[in-house]
Amino acid sequence: MKIVIDGMGGDNAPKSNVEGVVDAIKEYNVDLIVTGDKELLEKEFSNYEFDRSKLEIIHTTEVIENEDKPVKAIRSKKDASMVIALRLVKEGKADAVVSAGNTGALLAGGLFVVGRIKGIDRPCLCPAMPNAKHGMTLIADGGANADCKPRNLVEFAAMSNIYSKKVLGIENPRLALANVGIEEGKGNDLVKKSYEELKKLDLNFIGNVEARDAINACTDIIVCDGFTGNILLKSVEGVAMSVMKLIKETILSSTKGKMGAMLIKSDLQKLKSFMDYAEYGGAPLLGVDGGVIKAHGSSNAKAIKNAINQGIKFAQGNVVEDIKEVVKKIEEQNKEEK
Amino acid sequence: MKIVIDGMGGDNAPKSNVEGVVDAIKEYNVDLIVTGDKELLEKEFSNYEFDRSKLEIIHTTEVIENEDKPVKAIRSKKDASMVIALRLVKEGKADAVVSAGNTGALLAGGLFVVGRIKGIDRPCLCPAMPNAKHGMTLIADGGANADCKPRNLVEFAAMSNIYSKKVLGIENPRLALANVGIEEGKGNDLVKKSYEELKKLDLNFIGNVEARDAINACTDIIVCDGFTGNILLKSVEGVAMSVMKLIKETILSSTKGKMGAMLIKSDLQKLKSFMDYAEYGGAPLLGVDGGVIKAHGSSNAKAIKNAINQGIKFAQGNVVEDIKEVVKKIEEQNKEEK
Numbered sequence: 001m002k003i004v005i006d007g008m009g010g011d012n013a014p015k016s017n018v019e020g021v022v023d024a025i026k027e028y029n030v031d032l033i034v035t036g037d038k039e040l041l042e043k044e045f046s047n048y049e050f051d052r053s054k055l056e057i058i059h060t061t062e063v064i065e066n067e068d069k070p071v072k073a074i075r076s077k078k079d080a081s082m083v084i085a086l087r088l089v090k091e092g093k094a095d096a097v098v099s100a101g102n103t104g105a106l107l108a109g110g111l112f113v114v115g116r117i118k119g120i121d122r123p124c125l126c127p128a129m130p131n132a133k134h135g136m137t138l139i140a141d142g143g144a145n146a147d148c149k150p151r152n153l154v155e156f157a158a159m160s161n162i163y164s165k166k167v168l169g170i171e172n173p174r175l176a177l178a179n180v181g182i183e184e185g186k187g188n189d190l191v192k193k194s195y196e197e198l199k200k201l202d203l204n205f206i207g208n209v210e211a212r213d214a215i216n217a218c219t220d221i222i223v224c225d226g227f228t229g230n231i232l233l234k235s236v237e238g239v240a241m242s243v244m245k246l247i248k249e250t251i252l253s254s255t256k257g258k259m260g261a262m263l264i265k266s267d268l269q270k271l272k273s274f275m276d277y278a279e280y281g282g283a284p285l286l287g288v289d290g291g292v293i294k295a296h297g298s299s300n301a302k303a304i305k306n307a308i309n310q311g312i313k314f315a316q317g318n319v320v321e322d323i324k325e326v327v328k329k330i331e332e333q334n335k336e337e338k
Numbered sequence: 339m340k341i342v343i344d345g346m347g348g349d350n351a352p353k354s355n356v357e358g359v360v361d362a363i364k365e366y367n368v369d370l371i372v373t374g375d376k377e378l379l380e381k382e383f384s385n386y387e388f389d390r391s392k393l394e395i396i397h398t399t400e401v402i403e404n405e406d407k408p409v410k411a412i413r414s415k416k417d418a419s420m421v422i423a424l425r426l427v428k429e430g431k432a433d434a435v436v437s438a439g440n441t442g443a444l445l446a447g448g449l450f451v452v453g454r455i456k457g458i459d460r461p462c463l464c465p466a467m468p469n470a471k472h473g474m475t476l477i478a479d480g481g482a483n484a485d486c487k488p489r490n491l492v493e494f495a496a497m498s499n500i501y502s503k504k505v506l507g508i509e510n511p512r513l514a515l516a517n518v519g520i521e522e523g524k525g526n527d528l529v530k531k532s533y534e535e536l537k538k539l540d541l542n543f544i545g546n547v548e549a550r551d552a553i554n555a556c557t558d559i560i561v562c563d564g565f566t567g568n569i570l571l572k573s574v575e576g577v578a579m580s581v582m583k584l585i586k587e588t589i590l591s592s593t594k595g596k597m598g599a600m601l602i603k604s605d606l607q608k609l610k611s612f613m614d615y616a617e618y619g620g621a622p623l624l625g626v627d628g629g630v631i632k633a634h635g636s637s638n639a640k641a642i643k644n645a646i647n648q649g650i651k652f653a654q655g656n657v658v659e660d661i662k663e664v665v666k667k668i669e670e671q672n673k674e675e676k
Contacts, residue, residue, distance in 0.1 A: 132580040132583070132584055143518060146518065146525055146526035146527075146529075147526045147527050178569065180481060180484065180564075180565060180568040180569070180572075187484055187565065188484035188485045188563075188565045189484075189485050191484075191565075210572055210576075211568065211569040211570070211571075211572035211573035211576060212572040212573065212575055212576035213576060214573060214576065215573075215576055215577050215580045216576070216580065225526075226518075227518060227525065227526045227529075227566070228565070228566065228569055230518040230549065231516065231518070231549040231566055231569050231570055231573075232549070232569055232573055233549075234518075234548055234549035234550040235549035235550065235552060235553075235569075235570055235573040235574055235577070236573055236577050237550055238548075238549060238550035238551060238552065238553055238554070239553050239573070239574050239577040239578055239581070240577055240581055242470040242553045242554065243577070243578055243581045243582070244581070245470070246470055247585065247606070250605045250606070251602045251605050251606075253605070254604075254605055256601050256602075256604075256605075257601065257602050257605045259598075259601050260597075260598040260599070260600070260601025260602035260605075261598070261602065262598070263594050263595060263597050263598025263601070264589045264594075264595050264598035264599065264602065266592075266594075267588045267589050267591070267592055267594075267595045267598075268585070268588070268589075
């Protein structure tokens with residue numbers, strides 16, 4: 001098995017990418033390919049001692065920047081580290097790709113370079129959100145598709161279910177629709193129709209989940225359109241950060257509070273690490289014909305290493321093959337109904 | 339001026355409603371009507387000393403419960419405290435109504451009893467969300483309309499703008515669209531089209547706001563469909579509560595932390611009160627032909643008193659007349675464009 005890492009993607013590239021790759025080779029004994037500026041990468045790798053036989057560097061001359069228009073960048077920067085990495089997956093030379101680069105470009109590249117799985121209408125990005133039970137909750141779709149049809153939500157559910165089982169090791173993942181109330185019949189047109197469709201599938205569909213409870217680990221997967229997923233994900237991220245900041249400000253505004261703060265500092269640090277996205281690696285792009293893992297733009301070495309581990313599990317778990325099978329099943333079911 | 343209060347609506351009715359009414363009479367010297375079971379209400383009011391000449395009780399025999407189906411309840415329970423209160427506004431016998439009862443029923447009653455303002459397609463519920471700058475941010479729509487057209491979002495913006503000026507006293511309210519990115523052109527179809535329309539209006543439209551920043555007071559009003567508004571509002575509420583709880587758990591898990599907790603207790607209490615929805619009264623239903631204020635279901639006396647104050651300002655500010663004028667302006671502008 002081989003995993004390819006976009007060596008130039010991310011705010012801390014190539015430094016964190018290289019360090020993450022070294023750590024992954026040491027921890028998982030896996031064969032890795034890194035794409036990017038060979039000279040720059042070699043220099044970075046020379047700082048570490050590790051088994052060089054596990055590493056291949058493929059020289060590329062271009063980099064897709066965060067400011068680049070996604071589709072245009074994928075089409076015009078043909079020798080970008082991200083494009084070459086995606087191509088290796090397409091050509092079967094790598095089993096999965098990890099990139100911390102431009103999210104839109106990676107989504108576009110997943111579609112145009114790797115390609116959709118036949119029968120899947122829209123691939124979805126599937127990030128994990130830390131929950132209050134110190135676990136994580138998948139959001140499917142977390143932002144790839146702003147406008148969705150019920151068919152899309154059904155596919156997101158089926159695909160994230162497989163990912164949750166195979167990569168996260170959850171035996172019988174609970175799936176819920178993000179909604180404005182828990183009762184059946186609540187919500188907008190999309191959610192109401194999707195509810196009907198999801199009931200028919202062989203999934204552990206537990207109904208609706210309100211945004212208020214999204215963080216409470218009452219479901220393993222939250223199914224929604226990408227607009228809603230983004231709103232949910234980012235509001236959780238924003239509020240968690242703001243509340244922590246407010247608490248700090250409030251406590252430090254009194255002398256008594258300052259003394260208290262010294263005593264609880266290490267405990268709050270623990271809490272902060274639980275809310276740290278780096279712990280959870282990256283988000284898979286599900287529905288394309290290969291493993292594509294989007295690591296956070298600000299990934300440090302640990303996040304890159306964790307994302308590589310996700311890529312390994314993704315490949316070992318035959319996630320793509322399982323999605324192909326479930327697509328067939330859904331198609332057959334739809335035929336029978338007609 | 340007269341404000342009518344649904345004496346039987348809310349989890350703590352009639353006790354908190356009565357106490358809130360007494361406090362409002364004392365603080366604002368306003369004439370109030372309370373609808374509900376007269377005997378029960380008289381008994382509650384007998385616990386307080388206040389200027390009885392400011393209070394009128396109208397006896398009603400039915401109550402709309404939280405479990406009642408909204409439209410059916412409004413139509414069948416004709417002598418419900420909520421329905422009679424709404425009717426007083428319709429008939430011009432009261433300037434605004436405050437209810438902490440069944441939200442869906444109040445929305446339905448706003449439409450069917452009070453009636454829409456001519457030219458407004460869909461009224462919106464406009465709750466306030468506490469923000470990290472110790473102020474509040476309006477959400478328009480906060481949950482009345484799950485499916486929206488761009489026209490609706492334009493109306494939500496125009497109406498909440500007036501409310502923000504006249505009731506909250508904000509001179510030139512900033513309005514932003516809830517979106518997945520700040521750049522123009524981001525988002526789903528609804529948001530993209532609404533952006534175009536909002537640019538044309540005479541509003542302080544500042545573009546898109548990401549959910550991550552919704553809590554950071556970077557805008558006074560967040561414009562969105564009611565599904566998105568509900569997701570945003572409830573995730574903020576849920577996360578704030580969960581993070582506070584997590585902090586408590588984390589701190590109390592160590593001896594050092596327990597000592598620290600004693601020192602910061604009063605500071606955290608301050609923070610909790612900032613996140614307390616009761617401080618902010620209720621949410622107006624904008625676009626109906628009268629003042630309709632929805633107080634939180636779990637309103638205590640303070641929340642009821644604050645909601646009554648909102649009703650007073652709503653009436654004094656001629657919000658309904660202003661909305662009627664702005665509707666005309668938008669209609670004229672649309673005609674000119676055609």
